[in-house]
Amino acid sequence: MFRNIGPGVLVAAAFIGPGTITACTIAGVGFGYALLWALLLSVVATMVLQGMAARLGVVTQMGLADVIKSQLTSKWTRGLVITLIISAIVVGNAAYEAGNIGGATLGLEAIFGKDYIAFYPIVVGGIAFSLLWFGNYKILEKVFMFLIGIMSLSFLITAGMTKPDIIPLLKGLFVPTTPTDSILTIAALVGTTVVPYNLFLHASLVSKKWKGPKDLKNVQWDTLVSIGIGGVVSMAIVVAAGAIPTSSVDGIMDLVLGLEPLFGDKARYFMGTGLFAAGITSAITAPLATAFVASSCFGWEANLKDTRFRGVWIAILVLGVGFLSLNIKPIEVIKFAQIANGILLPVIAILLVWIVNKKKVMGQYANTILQNSIGIVIVLLALLLGLKSIFTVLGIL
Numbered sequence: 045m046f047r048n049i050g051p052g053v054l055v056a057a058a059f060i061g062p063g064t065i066t067a068c069t070i071a072g073v074g075f076g077y078a079l080l081w082a083l084l085l086s087v088v089a090t091m092v093l094q095g096m097a098a099r100l101g102v103v104t105q106m107g108l109a110d111v112i113k114s115q116l117t118s119k120w121t122r123g124l125v126i127t128l129i130i131s132a133i134v135v136g137n138a139a140y141e142a143g144n145i146g147g148a149t150l151g152l153e154a155i156f157g158k159d160y161i162a163f164y165p166i167v168v169g170g171i172a173f174s175l176l177w178f179g180n181y182k183i184l185e186k187v188f189m190f191l192i193g194i195m196s197l198s199f200l201i202t203a204g205m206t207k208p209d210i211i212p213l214l215k216g217l218f219v220p221t222t223p224t225d226s227i228l229t230i231a232a233l234v235g236t237t238v239v240p241y242n243l244f245l246h247a248s249l250v251s252k253k254w255k256g257p258k259d260l261k262n263v264q265w266d267t268l269v270s271i272g273i274g275g276v277v278s279m280a281i282v283v284a285a286g287a288i289p290t291s292s293v294d295g296i297m298d299l300v301l302g303l304e305p306l307f308g309d310k311a312r313y314f315m316g317t318g319l320f321a322a323g324i325t326s327a328i329t330a331p332l333a334t335a336f337v338a339s340s341c342f343g344w345e346a347n348l349k350d351t352r353f354r355g356v357w358i359a360i361l362v363l364g365v366g367f368l369s370l371n372i373k374p375i376e377v378i379k380f381a382q383i384a385n386g387i388l389l390p391v392i393a394i395l396l397v398w399i400v401n402k403k404k405v406m407g408q409y410a411n412t413i414l415q416n417s418i419g420i421v422i423v424l425l426a427l428l429l430g431l432k433s434i435f436t437v438l439g440i441l
Contacts, residue, residue: 062147
């Protein structure tokens with residue numbers, strides 16, 4: 045089983061980043077179990093969309109951007125779509141990167157206090173820059189993943205310790221409701237679970253681990269199990285947060301309250317370490333993913349030492365640090381990042397569903413009628429939610 049574990053674990057790890065912890069805590073504190081349905085729907089949508097991306101990667105042995113380029117015969121259309129992809133990924137990942145660095149900053153704040161808070165984003169950015177520039181981040185990434193794993197287990201245990209009322213919990217899971225002022229929180233939950241750049245990353249990575257359609261079962265197993273576990277942890281955070289005695293989440297200490305039933309006074313150090321690890325890990329992968337997508341779109345060599353490749357991830361890293369240096373609260377940046385992802389999702393999802401329907405690309409592994417039906421429903425829901433979020437932010441709704 046462990047030999048068959050692949051890129052699905054990396055996709056699931058994105059669930060347990062600073063954005064997830066923040067969005068799920070806000071959902072639990074503000075609405076109890078009422079928005080669990082949004083998480084469940086998001087997890088199912090992630091399984092479907094990531095499954096399509098992984099199938100595309102293993103069948104074609106190409107990345108999503110490469111396949112899209114190859115299927116657009118019109119030079120004008122190809123240029124337009126590539127511009128759209130690059131814009132979506134750069135804008136989304138710049139916001140996401142700010143959220144990642146903000147999460148790591150919150151972690152340092154929990155451990156060391158607010159005395160040096162102005163320098164925390166620069167410290168985090170510097171660490172991420174060093175790891176990316178020298179390319180020796182894999183060992184540290186394993187350490188960070190271990191720490192995130194401990195924090196995830198902590199939330200699962202804490203959720204159990206709160207002894208949730210089963211009937212309201214099941215109702216929250218299976219009966220969709222939209223309480224007053226919940227639409228942006230719902231968008232954040234979707235954005236933190238169905239991450240657009242992961243679709244590109246997943247398609248590229250499966251082709252490196254598996255070599256053809258004969259491995260499709262392994263790909264599907266890896267995707268479903270990994271994403272399923274990530275979804276359960278996300279829901280545990282909502283359940284644990286539902287027991288927090290506060291009405292809003294304004295800072296790191298409000299997040300810490302979610303682990304106090306398990307760790308007491310030491311909760312701040314567990315949360316701080318976990319947030320720092322989650323933030324740094326994501327602060328590495330988001331710029332890298334952007335650079336890989338840019339390389340595919342423009343035909344560059346996807347090499348860590350390539351000047352253009354480095355230029356892209358440096359730009360994303362600088363934008364992330366820059367956003368946080370404007371005296372914006374990290375919590376607010378993380379919220380915005382998740383909402384931005386929720387808005388960008390429909391664009392990427394439409395391109396993915398279109399390409400996996402092409403028999404010329406996928407052959408006998410093209411989407412079935414059932415897969416198409418589910419995919420179209422997901423795209424429509426994502427589009428509706430994205431538009432509603434924009435209207436809410438602009439004050440139209």
